[in-house]
Amino acid sequence: MSESVKFHFDVNGQSFTSAGQASVAVKKSLRELGISPEVIRRVSIAMYEGEINMVIHAHGGEADVEVYEDKIVIILNDHGPGIKDVELAMKEGYSTAPDNIRSLGFGAGMGLPNMKRYTDDMKIETELGVGTKITMTVNF
Amino acid sequence: MTVEELSKKGEFEAVTLPDPERDIDGCYCGDLLSWVMGRAKSSQAWITIMSNINIVAVATLCDVSCIILSEGVALDGDVKNVAEAKGVNVLKTPLPTYEAAKLLGGLI
Numbered sequence: 001m002s003e004s005v006k007f008h009f010d011v012n013g014q015s016f017t018s019a020g021q022a023s024v025a026v027k028k029s030l031r032e033l034g035i036s037p038e039v040i041r042r043v044s045i046a047m048y049e050g051e052i053n054m055v056i057h058a059h060g061g062e063a064d065v066e067v068y069e070d071k072i073v074i075i076l077n078d079h080g081p082g083i084k085d086v087e088l089a090m091k092e093g094y095s096t097a098p099d100n101i102r103s104l105g106f107g108a109g110m111g112l113p114n115m116k117r118y119t120d121d122m123k124i125e126t127e128l129g130v131g132t133k134i135t136m137t138v139n140f
Numbered sequence: 141m142t143v144e145e146l147s148k149k150g151e152f153e154a155v156t157l158p159d160p161e162r163d164i165d166g167c168y169c170g171d172l173l174s175w176v177m178g179r180a181k182s183s184q185a186w187i188t189i190m191s192n193i194n195i196v197a198v199a200t201l202c203d204v205s206c207i208i209l210s211e212g213v214a215l216d217g218d219v220k221n222v223a224e225a226k227g228v229n230v231l232k233t234p235l236p237t238y239e240a241a242k243l244l245g246g247l248i
Contacts (some may be wrong), residue, residue: 003171016192016193016194017193019195019197020194020197020198020200020201021197021214022198023201024200024226027200027201036221037203041201041202041203043202045177045178045201048197048201049174049177052194056146069148099179104173104192104194105172105192105194106174106194107172108172108175108177110172110174111174114174114177114178118178
Protein backbone atom coordinates (compact mmCIF):
# COMPACT_ATOMS: atom_id res chain seq x y z
CA MET A 1 0.00 0.00 0.00
CA SER A 2 1.88 3.08 -1.18
CA GLU A 3 -0.87 5.66 -0.86
CA SER A 4 -3.26 6.11 2.01
CA VAL A 5 -6.88 4.95 1.75
CA LYS A 6 -9.30 7.70 2.74
CA PHE A 7 -12.85 7.72 4.01
CA HIS A 8 -15.02 10.79 4.59
CA PHE A 9 -18.27 11.01 6.55
CA ASP A 10 -20.72 13.73 7.46
CA VAL A 11 -21.94 13.24 11.02
CA ASN A 12 -25.58 14.27 11.25
CA GLY A 13 -26.17 16.25 14.43
CA GLN A 14 -29.95 16.12 14.29
CA SER A 15 -30.50 12.88 16.13
CA PHE A 16 -28.93 9.94 17.82
CA THR A 17 -30.47 7.62 15.27
CA SER A 18 -27.66 8.16 12.82
CA ALA A 19 -24.83 8.37 15.39
CA GLY A 20 -22.52 5.44 14.91
CA GLN A 21 -23.09 5.15 11.18
CA ALA A 22 -19.62 6.43 10.33
CA SER A 23 -17.89 4.21 12.93
CA VAL A 24 -19.78 1.12 11.82
CA ALA A 25 -18.99 1.87 8.17
CA VAL A 26 -15.30 2.36 9.02
CA LYS A 27 -15.26 -0.89 10.96
CA LYS A 28 -16.61 -2.73 7.93
CA SER A 29 -14.14 -1.09 5.53
CA LEU A 30 -11.14 -1.76 7.79
CA ARG A 31 -12.18 -5.40 8.03
CA GLU A 32 -12.22 -5.60 4.25
CA LEU A 33 -8.71 -4.09 4.17
CA GLY A 34 -7.52 -6.91 6.42
CA ILE A 35 -6.66 -4.72 9.43
CA SER A 36 -6.33 -6.69 12.70
CA PRO A 37 -9.47 -6.97 14.87
CA GLU A 38 -7.79 -5.26 17.86
CA VAL A 39 -6.82 -2.20 15.79
CA ILE A 40 -10.33 -2.09 14.28
CA ARG A 41 -11.83 -2.24 17.76
CA ARG A 42 -9.71 0.65 19.00
CA VAL A 43 -10.37 2.80 15.94
CA SER A 44 -14.11 2.20 15.91
CA ILE A 45 -14.58 2.80 19.64
CA ALA A 46 -12.56 6.04 19.55
CA MET A 47 -14.46 7.18 16.50
CA TYR A 48 -17.88 6.32 17.92
CA GLU A 49 -17.15 8.30 21.07
CA GLY A 50 -16.13 11.20 18.85
CA GLU A 51 -19.31 10.91 16.80
CA ILE A 52 -21.45 10.88 19.93
CA ASN A 53 -19.63 13.97 21.22
CA MET A 54 -20.29 15.79 17.95
CA VAL A 55 -24.01 14.94 18.16
CA ILE A 56 -24.31 15.90 21.85
CA HIS A 57 -22.26 19.08 21.83
CA ALA A 58 -21.70 20.38 18.31
CA HIS A 59 -24.75 19.69 16.09
CA GLY A 60 -22.71 17.22 14.06
CA GLY A 61 -19.56 17.62 12.03
CA GLU A 62 -17.23 15.72 9.74
CA ALA A 63 -15.08 12.65 10.18
CA ASP A 64 -12.12 11.70 8.03
CA VAL A 65 -10.21 8.45 8.32
CA GLU A 66 -6.92 7.79 6.59
CA VAL A 67 -5.35 4.35 6.50
CA TYR A 68 -1.59 4.28 6.02
CA GLU A 69 0.82 1.34 5.90
CA ASP A 70 1.62 1.57 9.60
CA LYS A 71 -1.15 3.67 11.15
CA ILE A 72 -4.71 4.96 10.96
CA VAL A 73 -5.41 8.66 11.43
CA ILE A 74 -8.90 9.84 12.40
CA ILE A 75 -9.74 13.53 12.11
CA LEU A 76 -12.97 14.84 13.63
CA ASN A 77 -14.00 18.38 12.80
CA ASP A 78 -16.96 20.32 14.13
CA HIS A 79 -18.22 23.89 14.26
CA GLY A 80 -19.67 23.59 17.76
CA PRO A 81 -19.11 25.78 20.82
CA GLY A 82 -15.53 24.60 21.44
CA ILE A 83 -14.22 23.08 24.68
CA LYS A 84 -13.86 25.60 27.50
CA ASP A 85 -11.41 23.66 29.65
CA VAL A 86 -9.72 20.79 27.81
CA GLU A 87 -7.91 19.50 30.90
CA LEU A 88 -11.21 19.25 32.79
CA ALA A 89 -12.97 17.69 29.79
CA MET A 90 -10.28 14.99 29.71
CA LYS A 91 -11.03 14.03 33.31
CA GLU A 92 -12.93 10.77 33.61
CA GLY A 93 -16.42 11.42 34.97
CA TYR A 94 -16.54 15.10 34.05
CA SER A 95 -19.40 15.90 31.71
CA THR A 96 -21.43 18.86 30.49
CA ALA A 97 -24.01 16.64 28.76
CA PRO A 98 -27.67 17.33 29.61
CA ASP A 99 -29.85 14.87 31.55
CA ASN A 100 -31.71 13.57 28.50
CA ILE A 101 -28.38 12.38 27.10
CA ARG A 102 -27.56 10.64 30.36
CA SER A 103 -30.83 8.74 30.25
CA LEU A 104 -29.67 7.30 26.91
CA GLY A 105 -26.59 5.79 28.54
CA PHE A 106 -24.14 8.51 27.52
CA GLY A 107 -22.86 11.65 29.18
CA ALA A 108 -20.88 9.81 31.83
CA GLY A 109 -17.73 11.78 31.13
CA MET A 110 -16.04 8.81 29.47
CA GLY A 111 -15.96 10.00 25.86
CA LEU A 112 -12.71 11.95 25.58
CA PRO A 113 -10.85 9.72 28.10
CA ASN A 114 -11.91 6.65 26.08
CA MET A 115 -10.73 8.28 22.87
CA LYS A 116 -7.34 8.91 24.44
CA ARG A 117 -7.18 5.43 25.94
CA TYR A 118 -7.85 3.63 22.68
CA THR A 119 -5.50 5.65 20.50
CA ASP A 120 -1.73 6.10 20.55
CA ASP A 121 -1.91 9.83 20.08
CA MET A 122 -4.68 12.39 20.42
CA LYS A 123 -4.48 16.09 19.67
CA ILE A 124 -7.28 18.54 20.49
CA GLU A 125 -7.45 21.91 18.78
CA THR A 126 -10.39 23.96 20.01
CA GLU A 127 -11.55 27.55 19.92
CA LEU A 128 -14.58 28.86 21.80
CA GLY A 129 -17.41 29.74 19.45
CA VAL A 130 -15.52 28.39 16.42
CA GLY A 131 -15.23 24.63 16.80
CA THR A 132 -13.06 21.68 17.65
CA LYS A 133 -10.69 19.51 15.66
CA ILE A 134 -9.52 16.22 17.14
CA THR A 135 -6.79 14.20 15.47
CA MET A 136 -6.28 10.64 16.70
CA THR A 137 -3.67 8.14 15.57
CA VAL A 138 -3.66 4.39 16.03
CA ASN A 139 -0.37 2.69 15.16
CA PHE A 140 -0.18 -0.90 13.96
CA MET B 141 -24.19 -22.43 23.14
CA THR B 142 -25.63 -20.49 20.20
CA VAL B 143 -27.89 -17.47 20.56
CA GLU B 144 -30.75 -19.44 19.03
CA GLU B 145 -30.33 -22.22 21.59
CA LEU B 146 -30.40 -19.66 24.38
CA SER B 147 -33.57 -18.10 22.96
CA LYS B 148 -35.34 -21.42 23.53
CA LYS B 149 -34.41 -21.65 27.20
CA GLY B 150 -37.42 -20.76 29.35
CA GLU B 151 -36.60 -17.31 30.68
CA PHE B 152 -35.03 -15.99 27.47
CA GLU B 153 -37.02 -15.05 24.39
CA ALA B 154 -35.94 -13.90 20.92
CA VAL B 155 -36.79 -10.36 19.83
CA THR B 156 -34.85 -10.62 16.58
CA LEU B 157 -32.24 -13.19 15.53
CA PRO B 158 -30.61 -12.16 12.26
CA ASP B 159 -27.48 -14.18 13.13
CA PRO B 160 -28.84 -17.13 15.18
CA GLU B 161 -25.75 -19.34 14.94
CA ARG B 162 -23.48 -16.90 16.84
CA ASP B 163 -21.78 -18.64 19.72
CA ILE B 164 -21.96 -17.20 23.24
CA ASP B 165 -18.73 -17.65 25.17
CA GLY B 166 -19.25 -15.26 28.08
CA CYS B 167 -21.33 -12.42 29.40
CA TYR B 168 -20.97 -8.71 30.13
CA CYS B 169 -23.49 -6.65 32.12
CA GLY B 170 -23.69 -2.87 31.92
CA ASP B 171 -25.85 0.10 31.02
CA LEU B 172 -23.31 2.86 30.58
CA LEU B 173 -22.62 2.65 26.87
CA SER B 174 -19.13 4.17 26.90
CA TRP B 175 -18.14 1.76 29.63
CA VAL B 176 -19.61 -1.25 27.85
CA MET B 177 -17.95 -0.28 24.61
CA GLY B 178 -14.52 -0.38 26.16
CA ARG B 179 -14.99 -3.59 28.09
CA ALA B 180 -17.46 -6.01 26.50
CA LYS B 181 -15.63 -8.58 24.42
CA SER B 182 -16.36 -10.18 21.10
CA SER B 183 -18.78 -13.14 21.31
CA GLN B 184 -20.00 -12.30 24.80
CA ALA B 185 -23.70 -11.80 25.47
CA TRP B 186 -24.38 -8.25 26.66
CA ILE B 187 -27.10 -7.87 29.30
CA THR B 188 -28.55 -4.38 29.69
CA ILE B 189 -31.68 -2.39 30.52
CA MET B 190 -30.84 0.19 27.83
CA SER B 191 -33.20 -0.13 24.88
CA ASN B 192 -32.54 2.89 22.67
CA ILE B 193 -31.10 2.88 19.17
CA ASN B 194 -27.50 3.35 20.33
CA ILE B 195 -27.28 -0.17 21.75
CA VAL B 196 -27.26 -1.50 18.18
CA ALA B 197 -24.16 0.54 17.28
CA VAL B 198 -22.43 -0.42 20.54
CA ALA B 199 -23.21 -4.12 19.97
CA THR B 200 -21.87 -3.88 16.42
CA LEU B 201 -18.66 -2.14 17.48
CA CYS B 202 -18.02 -4.61 20.31
CA ASP B 203 -19.06 -7.54 18.15
CA VAL B 204 -21.02 -9.13 21.01
CA SER B 205 -23.00 -12.23 20.07
CA CYS B 206 -26.28 -10.76 21.29
CA ILE B 207 -27.96 -8.11 23.39
CA ILE B 208 -30.15 -9.42 26.20
CA LEU B 209 -32.70 -6.92 27.53
CA SER B 210 -33.28 -7.70 31.19
CA GLU B 211 -36.00 -6.67 33.67
CA GLY B 212 -38.73 -7.10 31.03
CA VAL B 213 -37.54 -4.01 29.14
CA ALA B 214 -38.97 -3.59 25.63
CA LEU B 215 -37.07 -2.18 22.63
CA ASP B 216 -37.80 1.44 21.70
CA GLY B 217 -39.59 2.25 18.42
CA ASP B 218 -38.04 0.73 15.33
CA VAL B 219 -34.84 -0.39 17.07
CA LYS B 220 -35.85 -3.98 16.30
CA ASN B 221 -35.79 -3.29 12.55
CA VAL B 222 -32.41 -1.54 12.77
CA ALA B 223 -30.96 -4.44 14.79
CA GLU B 224 -32.27 -6.89 12.24
CA ALA B 225 -30.80 -4.90 9.35
CA LYS B 226 -27.41 -4.64 11.09
CA GLY B 227 -27.29 -8.33 11.99
CA VAL B 228 -27.50 -7.74 15.75
CA ASN B 229 -29.27 -10.48 17.74
CA VAL B 230 -31.61 -9.25 20.50
CA LEU B 231 -33.21 -11.36 23.22
CA LYS B 232 -35.29 -10.36 26.22
CA THR B 233 -35.95 -11.74 29.66
CA PRO B 234 -38.18 -10.74 32.57
CA LEU B 235 -35.31 -11.54 34.96
CA PRO B 236 -33.24 -8.87 36.69
CA THR B 237 -29.71 -8.51 35.29
CA TYR B 238 -28.02 -10.50 38.05
CA GLU B 239 -30.47 -13.40 37.79
CA ALA B 240 -30.18 -13.40 34.00
CA ALA B 241 -26.37 -13.47 34.14
CA LYS B 242 -26.41 -16.22 36.75
CA LEU B 243 -28.74 -18.36 34.67
CA LEU B 244 -26.74 -17.71 31.50
CA GLY B 245 -23.49 -18.55 33.30
CA GLY B 246 -24.87 -21.96 34.18
CA LEU B 247 -25.94 -22.66 30.62
CA ILE B 248 -22.79 -21.80 28.68
